[in-house]
Amino acid sequence: MTDTITISVDAMGGDNAPRAVIHGASLALREHQNTRFIFHGRQEQITPLLDEFPELKAASTVRHSEVVIAMDEKPSQALRKGKGTSSMWMTIQAVKDKEADVAISGGNTGALMAMSTFCLRPMAGISRPGIAAIWPTLRSNIIVLDVGATIGADAQQLVDYAILGSALARCLFDDDAPTVGLLNVGTEEVKGLDYIREAGKILTDASGHGFTYHGFVEGDDIGKGTVDVVVTEGFVGNIALKTAEGTARQVGTYLRNALNSNLMSKIGAVFAISALKALRRRMDPRTVNGGVFMGLNGIVIKSHGGTDEIGYKSALNLSYEMARSKLIDKIGETMTRFPIKAALPVIEDEPEAKPA
């Protein structure tokens, strides 16, 4: 693989921008030397930083933008203010204009989703976009979506998420028939909400066409890695993701406190230092960073806003991988395999901003 991958980067997105973004890109470039970057944002801030990383500078273009979307702006506000001009919009526009293979921003999630939807528009046959999280489990990484692009869902949207998630799993895990589960409160057929049951019926019929439908899964199946793709409505997915993050931090704190609790435990920690360091790396949220916006005519990756250069490197590596494995083509392929979708007329939805 020697094709060049071009990543369009919102240099102004996130709490530690643009320094963490540029530094992260220099680290990502070392891992994939066939990467080119287009940085969008305030030239006077970006250029001096690029001077610190000459190799990166040689692989980069800077596009000046004065307008920066704030982290607390409402999506509708952000669209009014930043459409066409903001670093965030320009980052996405470069994908639309085929100048870049993938876009990435650590900025305001709601604004990024609204702009991405408005600029790239939903794929034919997909009614609304979803955000997919890569979730580390006891078995391997899995995919959970939607983790908050849209609040509320119907059966058809869950089915769309299953298609999108399967395509992503095919890209990431090199598995041609990933398993898909619907998140529910019980594994018996009788339980749960009507729209989830309805989606379960559609997926049962379609199982075998690009994915294997496993059935309902519960909250604790996520951490077990029971399936490759967990499909859920965005509100529930967001709560699950943040609850898991909170629990992981909580247990991590318990462990630190325990190892600091007495002299013997401190000595023990010294002996176990390499194992504990490996554990820390494993639980480091920076190593798995990046939500994938799914279902649009282009790939957009959302990095955590509060992360540092290590986190940006991970999100940039994910962006690279999404472009390299041709996620958009894989989604199209999965869709043509899917009986209902294959028969669907091409529908172009009006772009919708998140409710403000």
Place this chain on the structure above:
Amino acid sequence: MTDTITISVDAMGGDNAPRAVIHGASLALREHQNTRFIFHGRQEQITPLLDEFPELKAASTVRHSEVVIAMDEKPSQALRKGKGTSSMWMTIQAVKDKEADVAISGGNTGALMAMSTFCLRPMAGISRPGIAAIWPTLRSNIIVLDVGATIGADAQQLVDYAILGSALARCLFDDDAPTVGLLNVGTEEVKGLDYIREAGKILTDASGHGFTYHGFVEGDDIGKGTVDVVVTEGFVGNIALKTAEGTARQVGTYLRNALNSNLMSKIGAVFAISALKALRRRMDPRTVNGGVFMGLNGIVIKSHGGTDEIGYKSALNLSYEMARSKLIDKIGETMTRFPIKAALPVIEDEPEAKPA
């Protein structure tokens, strides 16, 4: 406090019943000698077990019941089969008849909720019952409800959960104005679903009457212990609870694997043994066992079905505490302080079984 507390126990509920139930009761009796037990179930199985625990036997009565509700029975089925005759029903009936102060079962959650609602009926002013979980956090234990009694909620139900949760917090934490948060996907006022925003407005107006309204909280605020009471709809609450359980198990497994990964880490674990044991106790799900059914004319506690005698002891201790602190009175009191509720006419809802 020397008043006797009488606990009505479904001896047949759960995977390890009746042995784990009886054994657990003998452990609980040691901690609270003023407890009396009424065991419901198959006499021929219960009596020989009680013979093993003479002290418990002296504090117990056995009520024979032939009918046992299976773990996989649908609530509607269970009600038809077990109303009036099953060990589960009789356990609840003893509370209704004022023979016992509190009921406990490790059986089928849906069936237990349906029977409890049917037998005890919702309290005046509360439309539907909720299940409250006691959730360990970095700060202290907190309360999360509803974790799955009802799927779907409206603003009024969330407000009811806030009242019920506050009353429970007043019982458990001895805090006269516990803080209450509404689980949402963002902390800004603009985000989330309409019914949650609507509940937020009602709680803002009522704040200070038996609780302090904190505002919206996100999934990771649960583990931080940001508020004393987290209020959410039952589907979301159940997913959050199980996702957290799954994550805690996952991190625990990572830690075990890390400490077993090489000789030095194994030596370290030996040094840190007492700290690691304390950590294990802290993360032991058996030490915090028991969902509290809230909003009925009587207290019912649901134990995990798969637990052992240690888990039953915890759930029985929780039952004891709920009876001792007079939870039902505290709920009534909290309700009379609440402006809207105090003005409400007494409404008696038709009892509803969970949708089958």
